[in-house]
Amino acid sequence: MTGGALWSCAGRWLSFRFEPETAHRMAIAGLKTGMLPVRAAKPDPRLSVMTAGLVFPNPVGVAAGFDKDAEVPDELIATGFGFTEIGTTTPLPQPGNPRPRLFRLTADEAVINRLGFNNQGHDAACKRLVARRGRGVVGINIGANKEADDRIADYVTGLRRFYTLASYFTVNISSPNTPGLRDLQARGQLADLLARLRDARLAEADIHKRAVPVLLKIAPDITEEGLDDIVAEVTDKGLDGMIVSNTTLSRKGVSADPDEAGGLSGRPLFERSTIVLAKTRERLGPDRTLIGVGGVDSARTALDKIEAGADLVQLYTGMIYRGPGIANEINRGLSAALDKAGAASIADLRGKATKRWAAKPIPA
Numbered sequence: 001m002t003g004g005a006l007w008s009c010a011g012r013w014l015s016f017r018f019e020p021e022t023a024h025r026m027a028i029a030g031l032k033t034g035m036l037p038v039r040a041a042k043p044d045p046r047l048s049v050m051t052a053g054l055v056f057p058n059p060v061g062v063a064a065g066f067d068k069d070a071e072v073p074d075e076l077i078a079t080g081f082g083f084t085e086i087g088t089t090t091p092l093p094q095p096g097n098p099r100p101r102l103f104r105l106t107a108d109e110a111v112i113n114r115l116g117f118n119n120q121g122h123d124a125a126c127k128r129l130v131a132r133r134g135r136g137v138v139g140i141n142i143g144a145n146k147e148a149d150d151r152i153a154d155y156v157t158g159l160r161r162f163y164t165l166a167s168y169f170t171v172n173i174s175s176p177n178t179p180g181l182r183d184l185q186a187r188g189q190l191a192d193l194l195a196r197l198r199d200a201r202l203a204e205a206d207i208h209k210r211a212v213p214v215l216l217k218i219a220p221d222i223t224e225e226g227l228d229d230i231v232a233e234v235t236d237k238g239l240d241g242m243i244v245s246n247t248t249l250s251r252k253g254v255s256a257d258p259d260e261a262g263g264l265s266g267r268p269l270f271e272r273s274t275i276v277l278a279k280t281r282e283r284l285g286p287d288r289t290l291i292g293v294g295g296v297d298s299a300r301t302a303l304d305k306i307e308a309g310a311d312l313v314q315l316y317t318g319m320i321y322r323g324p325g326i327a328n329e330i331n332r333g334l335s336a337a338l339d340k341a342g343a344a345s346i347a348d349l350r351g352k353a354t355k356r357w358a359a360k361p362i363p364a
Contacts (some may be wrong), residue, residue, distance in 0.1 A: 001291040008084075010236055014194075015027070015320075015334040016104070016106070019100065019102075020102040020103065020104055020111070021099065021100075021101075021102050022067070023224060024066075024102070026143075027324075028067070028071055028072055030324075031071075031072040031075040031076065031079075031136020031324075032071065032075065034075075036079070036324045036327070038079040038080070038324045038325045039078060039080075039137070039330065040077075040078060040079060040080040040081075040327075040328065041080055041328045041331065043057050044058070044331065044334075044335045044338075046335065046338050046343075046344060046345050046346060047059060047082075047331055047335065047338075047346050048335055048345075048346075049082070049107040049311055049312060049347060050064075050347075051241075051289045051311045051312065052213035052215075052240045052241060052289040053211075053213060053240075053285065054137055054167055054168065054213065055137075056082040056083050056137055056312060057082045057136075058080075058081075058082035058114045058212040058331050058334075059082055059302070059306065059310075059311065059312045059313055059334070059346055060080075060081055060082050060296075060302060060312075060313055060315070060327045060330050060331060060334075061081055061082055061084055061085060061137075061139075061291070061312055061313065061314040061315075062076050062081050062083075062084040062085060062314060062315070062316065062319070063085060063237065063293050063314035063315060064085045064086065064087045064088055064139075064141035064170060064172065064217075064316075065087075065088070065113075065316050066084075066316050066319070067084060067085075067086050067116075068086065068088065068089065068118070068119045068120075068129060068191065069086070069089070069119055069124055069125050069128070070086040070089075070124075070125040070128040070129050070138075071128060072134065072205035073086055073129075073134070073136070073138045074132060074133065074134030074136065077136035077137075077286055078134075078174060079324055079325070079327060080287075080325070080327035080328040080331060081301060081327045082134070082136075082137070082312070082327075083136060083137035083138065083139065083167070083312070084137075084138055084139070085138070085139035085140070085141050085170060085314065086125060086129075086138060086139070086140055086141065086177065087119070087125070087140055087141030087143065087144065087170070087172070088117050088119065088141045088142065088143035088172045088236075089119050089121070089122060089125045089140065089141065089158065089162075090117055090119055090121060090122070090142075090143050090144060090145045090158075091121060091122050091148075091154050091157050091158065091161075092121050093119065093120050093121035093124070094116075094117060094118065094119065094121075094145055094147050094203075095118055096115045096116035096117060096118025096119075096144060096177075097114050097115060097116035097118075097177065099186060101114045101115050101116070101262070102114075103117070103258055103260050103262070104320070105255075105256070105258065105264075105266070106256060107159065107252050107255050107256060108253070108255055108256075108266065108267055108268055109265050109266050109267045109297065109317070109321045110254065110263050110265060110266030110267055110269070110317065111264070111265050111266060111317045111320065112258065112260050112261075112262045112263065112265075113177070113247065113262050113263055113265070114176075114177045114260070114261055114263070115262075116146065116177045116178060117143050117145075117146065117175065117177070117178055122157070122158065122161050124161075124317060125140075125162075126161060126162065126165065128170060129162070129165040130165065133350065136278070137167040137168075137247060137328075137344070138166070138167050138227060139166065139167055139168045139170055139215075140158070140162045140165070140166040140168075140169055140170070141169075141170040141172050141217070142154075142155055142158030142159060142162070142169060142170070142171060142172065143155070143158070143172045143175070143178070143181075144178070144181070146178055146179070150248045151181075151184070152184075152192060152193045152196055153196075155171060155193060155196075155197060155302060156196050156197060156200045159200050159201060159204070159214070160200055160204060162359060163208060163212060164208060166212050167212075167213075167238070167328065168211070168212060168213040168214070168215060169212060169214045169215065170215050170216075170217050170243055171193070171194075171197065171214060171216050171217065172217050172246070173185055173190070173193070173216070173217070173218070174217050174218050174246035174260065175188070175246060175247070176219070176220035176246070176247060176248075176249050176263045177263060180230075180323065182219055185218060185219065185222070185226065185230060186229075187229040187232075187233060187331025190229070190230065191233050191236075191237070194216070194234070194236075194237035194239065195237055197214060197237075197350030198237045198238055198239075201214060207250070213240035213241070213289070214239050214240055215239065215240060215241045215242055215243050215289060215291065216230070216234055216239055216241075216242050216243070217242070217243040217244075217245070217246055218230055218242060218243070218244055218245055218246065218276075218280075219245055219246050219247075219248070220244070220245035220247075220248045220250075220269065220272045220273045220276050220294065220362075221248055221249050221250060222276060222362065223362070224279070224362065227276065227279055227283065228279065228283065228317050230242075231277055231280065231283040231284055234284070234286075234288075235284070239288075240288060240289055241284070241288040241289030241290055241291070241311075242280055242284065242288070242289075242290055242291070243290075243291040243293060243314070243319050244273060244276050244277040244280050244290065244291070244292060244293065244294075245269075245272075245273040245276055245293060245294050246275075246293075247262075247263025247264055247265045247269065248263060248264050248265075248269055248272060248294075249263065249264070250264065250272065250363065251264060251268075252268065252272070252363050252364075253267070253268035253271070254268050261314075265294065265295075265316065265317040266295060266297075266317035266318070266321070267295050267297065267317075268295070268303075269294040269295045270294055270296075270301060270361065271295075271296025272294070272362065272363050273292070273293065273295060273302060274292065274294070274305060274308050274357055275357055275358070275360045275361075275362055275363070276362060277290065277292045277305060277308050277309055277310060277357070278309050278353075278354045278355075278356075278357030279357075279358045279362070280309070281309025281310075281351065281354050281358070282309075282354060282358050286351070289310075289311050289312070290309055290310050290311055291310060291311065291312045291313065291314055292305030292306070292309075292310030292312070292313045292314070293313065293314040293315070295317075295318075296313050296314065296315040296318050296330075297315065297317070297318030297321060297322055297326070298318075298329075298330065298333065299329070299330045299331075299332070299336070299337065300333070301318075301333050302330050302333075302334060303333075303337050303349065304353070306346065306348055307350070307351070307352040307353040307354075308348055308351075308353055308354055308357040308358075309349060309350065309351050309354040309357075311347070312348070312350060327330075334346060337349070
């Protein structure tokens with residue numbers, strides 16, 4: 001029986017008997033111990049993606065938030081993901097917001113979280129990454145401590161601390177659960193942040209003779225004018241690309257709002273995040289890396305993101321509802337889509353529907 005079949009028979013039933021954070025810790029434990037019986041399917045070379053100077057064996061990755069403290073990056077890749085992203089990690093450990101802070105919206109296949117960058121800090125993540133034995137692509141999502149006097153300095157500290165360990169960096173200024181964090185998306189503060197990160201990267205690249213890619217992750221709750229400003233700063237400061245998007249504060253598309261504060265992820269986020277993704281691709285141009293996140297739970301939704309302009313996709317909530325075999329299932333579907341299109345590479349399908357998606361207004 002496949003891992004997906006096992007999940008549909010028993011795994012989801014058992015997992016959903018526990019409150020969400022407990023179930024999450026059980027999933028991490030299952031990956032650590034090998035109790036989740038999922039292994040990567042035979043790779044399809046047509047799904048390989050080269051972007052940001054890196055080679056990804058397939059375009060399906062794990063979004064930040066699942067493996068905050070770098071406990072299971074290699075185990076996730078072993079289940080079929082083309083890459084994974086640890087974090088968000090902050091210089092000092094912090095507990096995050098009070099529990100409960102993670103809520104399933106089962107009817108909508110969605111999640112609301114207000115975790116608040118709970119993590120064990122740089123030291124714990126660094127120790128685990130140094131001990132890694134795998135060679136897969138692992139990004140590091142860096143953030144700032146809630147009580148930091150200089151939040152930008154926290155991002156610079158993260159880049160410097162993990163420079164030799166990161167395949168790429170994600171600069172997370174878009175979580176809605178740290179008060180004031182999204183203010184860093186405003187052009188003046190963003191310009192300062194990205195300039196200081198640019199200078200730090202140049203210094204580290206000179207020392208280590210390697211330029212590690214840096215991507216900016218943005219919120220989907222944005223105006224066209226705000227997106228113009230963000231992309232202008234990303235381009236001006238020489239970042240390698242963007243990730244679109246983080247969770248939303250909107251409750252559009254939710255059938256039964258539980259009246260909980262926090263960021264919404266999962267299926268209801270798909271349309272909003274894909275529209276912003278396509279608009280970002282139009283502004284960013286064809287050469288910079290763009291990762292699509294939000295509502296990816298199938299080959300169809302992954303392909304929609306790619307056709308809207310994404311080079312790669314990431315998911316987290318989709319794994320909660322579809323199980324640990326989701327990467328293999330999506331990759332099989334993408335291979336079938338290539339067969340149907342007569343395409344030689346998944347990259348050939350990138351951007352086929354960018355104009356159609358970008359023509360839609362960002363939902364209010």
